[in-house]
Amino acid sequence: MKRVVFSLLSMMLASSIAVGASAKETSNIAASTSAAQSAHSVITPMAIFKDREPNDTRAEANVFIIGDGNQITGSFPRGDSADWFTFTPTKTETYRFYFSHSSFQRYSLRLHGDGLGKVAEITFDSPVRYFDVTVQAGTTYYLGAEAHFRNYNEDDTYDIYTYKI
Numbered sequence: 360m361k362r363v364v365f366s367l368l369s370m371m372l373a374s375s376i377a378v379g380a381s382a383k384e385t386s387n388i389a390a391s392t393s394a395a396q397s398a399h400s401v402i403t404p405m406a407i408f409k410d411r412e413p414n415d416t417r418a419e420a421n422v423f424i425i426g427d428g429n430q431i432t433g434s435f436p437r438g439d440s441a442d443w444f445t446f447t448p449t450k451t452e453t454y455r456f457y458f459s460h461s462s463f464q465r466y467s468l469r470l471h472g473d474g475l476g477k478v479a480e481i482t483f484d485s486p487v488r489y490f491d492v493t494v495q496a497g498t499t500y501y502l503g504a505e506a507h508f509r510n511y512n513e514d515d516t517y518d519i520y521t522y523k524i
């Protein structure tokens with residue numbers, strides 16, 4: 360998509376130069392560039408990664424690809440109290456990890472990094488349901504959700520949203 364936009368812009372710029380662009384035409388090109396970039400950012404696909412058993416240990420962790428707006432969605436039905444996910448960022452970037460679930464459930468979330476130990480945690484009793492972490496390119500991380508106390512009559516699902524800050 361980006362390549363197509365850039366090629367189109369190059370053609371537009373080349374034709375403007377050939378005929379001698381006025382200041383107004385130049386500003387129109389700038390406006391269309393900005394519009395094309397906005398359209399591109401709006402249509403960037405976001406991915407939802409599902410909780411797939413077995414994933415109760417780091418060795419069995421499900422794959423996750425961290426990205427702006429990407430999400431993990433899972434649940435803790437009877438007999439399941441831990442879900443692990445692993446990801447290796449390709450860029451060093453700061454993300455907010457937002458952990459969402461029913462207030463009837465006592466769930467926790469922690470992030471470990473290879474060689475880094477535990478880098479962040481949301482305990483089951485914490486009123487703050489997010490943490491911010493600068494993830495390092497090439498480092499493998501493990502994200503673990505855990506159910507401590509459950510109400511089986513209520514919604515047992517959870518979501519982990521990651522977005523760039």
Ligand SMILES: [Ca+2]
Nearest residue numbers: 414415441442
């Ligand atoms: Ca599990």
